[in-house]
Amino acid sequence: MKNSGELILASTSSARKALMDGLGLPYRTEAPGVDEHVAASLSAEEAVRSLAARKARAVHERHPGAWVLGADQLVEVGRDVLGKPQDRDAARGQLQRLLGHTHAIHTGVCLVGPGGRLTEAVETTRLTFFPVPPEELERYLDTGEWEGCAGSYRVEGQGQALLAKLEGDRTNVQGLPMLSVVRLFRQAGFTFFTRP
Numbered sequence: 731m732k733n734s735g736e737l738i739l740a741s742t743s744s745a746r747k748a749l750m751d752g753l754g755l756p757y758r759t760e761a762p763g764v765d766e767h768v769a770a771s772l773s774a775e776e777a778v779r780s781l782a783a784r785k786a787r788a789v790h791e792r793h794p795g796a797w798v799l800g801a802d803q804l805v806e807v808g809r810d811v812l813g814k815p816q817d818r819d820a821a822r823g824q825l826q827r828l829l830g831h832t833h834a835i836h837t838g839v840c841l842v843g844p845g846g847r848l849t850e851a852v853e854t855t856r857l858t859f860f861p862v863p864p865e866e867l868e869r870y871l872d873t874g875e876w877e878g879c880a881g882s883y884r885v886e887g888q889g890q891a892l893l894a895k896l897e898g899d900r901t902n903v904q905g906l907p908m909l910s911v912v913r914l915f916r917q918a919g920f921t922f923f924t925r926p
């Protein structure tokens with residue numbers, strides 16, 4: 731049985747694409763093209779929920795007969811909320827906040843279906859990093875894994891050498907909480923393991 735309507739991942743993220751590829755559902759990607767500013771009064775969880783819905787809705791407006799999945803992620807450490815670093819210096823600053831401490835990664839996901847039906851979830855994973863000396867931090871920055879990553883590390887890459895403890899869904903750190911994503915797809919009536 732074929733799933734009704736095409737599936738679009740409203741994302742430019744290679745990490746999210748890699749996770750969706752693993753699921754095996756036929757889909758395509760499209761850049762959301764939205765302004766990602768939110769009110770500073772929003773909590774990190776409210777911000778990622780709001781932005782995931784903004785991204786999914788923006789693409790769904792262009793393709794109202796499709797299913798569209800949007801996502802957004804932020805890192806929360808103490809009272810700071812971190813997004814993607816703009817440059818190496820910003821990445822150094824982010825990692826200096828994270829090393830030797832526990833932080834939370836929050837990812838919002840939103841699935842919009844034909845007719846605008848919307849379901850969503852916010853998933854939080856807690857990570858504790860080892861304290862490492864400045865010269866080791868510079869060597870990690872030299873890997874370039876910080877580029878395009880909220881929090882300036884890749885949990886599935888060499889960044890895992892920084893990780894002392896992880897509590898929650900590991901894929902959530904990479905960009906999509908796949909346990910929640912599968913639940914949203916099943917609740918929407920998607921069938922899996924079908925031949926293309």
Ligand SMILES: Nc1nc2c(ncn2[C@H]2C[C@H](O)[C@@H](COP(=O)(O)OP(=O)(O)OP(=O)(O)O)O2)c(=O)[nH]1
Nearest residue numbers: 741742743745802803878879880884885903904905
């Ligand atoms: N491969 C990998 N990527 C990560 C990791 N942690 C965070 N990221 C990436 C996933 C997302 O691409 C990015 C989070 O930033 P955003 O939620 O703003 O998404 P982004 O602007 O990259 O793409 P999108 O808005 O979906 O087009 O950080 C990780 O541990 N591994």
